Amino acid sequence: MAAPPDARRIIATIRDGGRPTAEELGWFAQGLASGAVSDAQAGAFAMAVLLKGLGEEGRVALTRAMRDSGHRMVWHLPDPVVDKHSTGGIGDCTSLLLAPALASCGAAVPMISGRGLGHTGGTLDKLEAIPGFRTGLSEDQFRRQVGDVGCAIVAASADLAPADRRLYAIRDVTGTVESIDLITASILSKKLAAGLEALVLDVKCGSGAFMAGLEEAEALARALVSTAQGAGCMTSALITDMSQPLATAAGNALEVIEVMETLTGTSVNSALWDLTCDLGGEVLALAGLASDPQDGAGRMAQALESGAAAECFGRMVAAQGGPADFVERWPDRLAAAPVVVEVPSLDDGYVAAIDGRALGEAVVHLGGGRLREGDRINPGVGLSDLAGIGEETGAGVPLAMVHAPSLEAAEAAVRAVQAAYRIAAAVPEEPALVLKRIT
Numbered sequence: 001m002a003a004p005p006d007a008r009r010i011i012a013t014i015r016d017g018g019r020p021t022a023e024e025l026g027w028f029a030q031g032l033a034s035g036a037v038s039d040a041q042a043g044a045f046a047m048a049v050l051l052k053g054l055g056e057e058g059r060v061a062l063t064r065a066m067r068d069s070g071h072r073m074v075w076h077l078p079d080p081v082v083d084k085h086s087t088g089g090i091g092d093c094t095s096l097l098l099a100p101a102l103a104s105c106g107a108a109v110p111m112i113s114g115r116g117l118g119h120t121g122g123t124l125d126k127l128e129a130i131p132g133f134r135t136g137l138s139e140d141q142f143r144r145q146v147g148d149v150g151c152a153i154v155a156a157s158a159d160l161a162p163a164d165r166r167l168y169a170i171r172d173v174t175g176t177v178e179s180i181d182l183i184t185a186s187i188l189s190k191k192l193a194a195g196l197e198a199l200v201l202d203v204k205c206g207s208g209a210f211m212a213g214l215e216e217a218e219a220l221a222r223a224l225v226s227t228a229q230g231a232g233c234m235t236s237a238l239i240t241d242m243s244q245p246l247a248t249a250a251g252n253a254l255e256v257i258e259v260m261e262t263l264t265g266t267s268v269n270s271a272l273w274d275l276t277c278d279l280g281g282e283v284l285a286l287a288g289l290a291s292d293p294q295d296g297a298g299r300m301a302q303a304l305e306s307g308a309a310a311e312c313f314g315r316m317v318a319a320q321g322g323p324a325d326f327v328e329r330w331p332d333r334l335a336a337a338p339v340v341v342e343v344p345s346l347d348d349g350y351v352a353a354i355d356g357r358a359l360g361e362a363v364v365h366l367g368g369g370r371l372r373e374g375d376r377i378n379p380g381v382g383l384s385d386l387a388g389i390g391e392e393t394g395a396g397v398p399l400a401m402v403h404a405p406s407l408e409a410a411e412a413a414v415r416a417v418q419a420a421y422r423i424a425a426a427v428p429e430e431p432a433l434v435l436k437r438i439t
């Protein structure tokens with residue numbers, strides 16, 4: 001008779017390059033959800049998977065096991081149920097524009113998002129920079145809001161993919177994020193449990209992403225698409241540039257400012273706008289709400305231009321406990337850091353490269369992310385006015401602004417940002433936003 005599952009044996013099997021069975025991975029996921037697996041065991045499991053991998057079968061089995069560690073939602077709505085998920089980056093606040101724009105195009109968007117992970121920011125932390133905004137809705141509230149408003153952006157409820165909730169928090173603080181198996185299982189367990197009909201994935205590639213090279217990003221995109229399709233969810237992925245921050249800000253309230261400027265048309269960030277339209281176009285086409293991705297992108301642009309997306313965003317904020325007048329009064333509603341200083345360039349020339357991970361770490365150290373599980377986020381801190389690749393600069397010219405809780409923290413961040421920028425004499429080629437499409 002086979003020995004009963006045992007966390008120590010499962011971890012040791014992976015550590016030694018073996019493959020645990022689907023039954024063992026199912027038991028481990030249930031143990032993550034119930035607490036039968038300890039934090040130390042979860043951390044060791046994550047490190048063993050990161051170093052040795054689970055293989056394709058193991059990855060699919062872990063994804064399914066984590067999906068089934070809790071409740072699975074079923075929707076009965078007239079509109080197709082769609083979503084997008086990003087593998088994580090810097091200044092990536094696309095979800096905040098995309099969910100209301102998709103809803104304005106006739107989709108139902110029950111977006112289950114995450115918090116900051118490693119050096120990357122998290123949609124929930126950004127939304128919680130809006131005073132009163134609640135990301136922890138009950139399933140009833142979530143369902144009602146998606147039906148009434150068309151979209152809701154929430155944390156996974158306690159019983160939706162609870163194995164991911166636990167493992168995500170442990171990976172965040174144990175250097176175990178950058179694994180194709182763990183990222184696939186994490187993203188898809190939540191998305192598949194949410195009962196989606198169509199999903200678009202934004203797989204980030206570059207210095208600020210978990211996958212820095214195109215080859216690894218493509219491997220992750222293919223793993224995500226094939227695992228999701230295999231589970232019955234129409235899915236495609238765009239591999240998109242993360243060799244520089246997407247927005248010109250990185251930090252929770254600072255990114256919300258950029259979202260509001262773009263949504264209300266007061267100062268449109270073109271990268272944010274274009275990516276929102278490209279990703280939205282993909283999923284509208286998958287869901288049958290557009291004839292093809294290009295037609296879908298046009299519909300998304302129309303939702304943004306007409307103000308319909310801004311109006312829907314305002315209804316979502318109000319429904320989730322934020323100020324009812326947020327779209328009109330957002331400049332008065334967001335927290336600001338007490339110390340704001342310039343980051344002077346050390347050289348003359350053009351911005352040739354940016355270490356996105358170092359920028360993300362600078363934000364985490366300012367208090368915009370977590371160094372330990374449960375750390376409180378400071379919503380006002382971060383970086384703004386970040387110079388992009390190709391921008392001309394000169395010694396003493398600001399590369400960015402640091403928003404800090406103290407002068408001491410600001411000085412450390414200034415040094416970190418200066419070290420993250422490479423300035424060269426030659427004009428560099430500007431990176432394309434969408435690098436590849438995987439269907």
Ligand code: URA
Pocket residue numbers: 086087088114117182183184186187
């Ligand atoms: N987003 C997730 O939800 N999980 C990951 O592992 C990475 C990005």
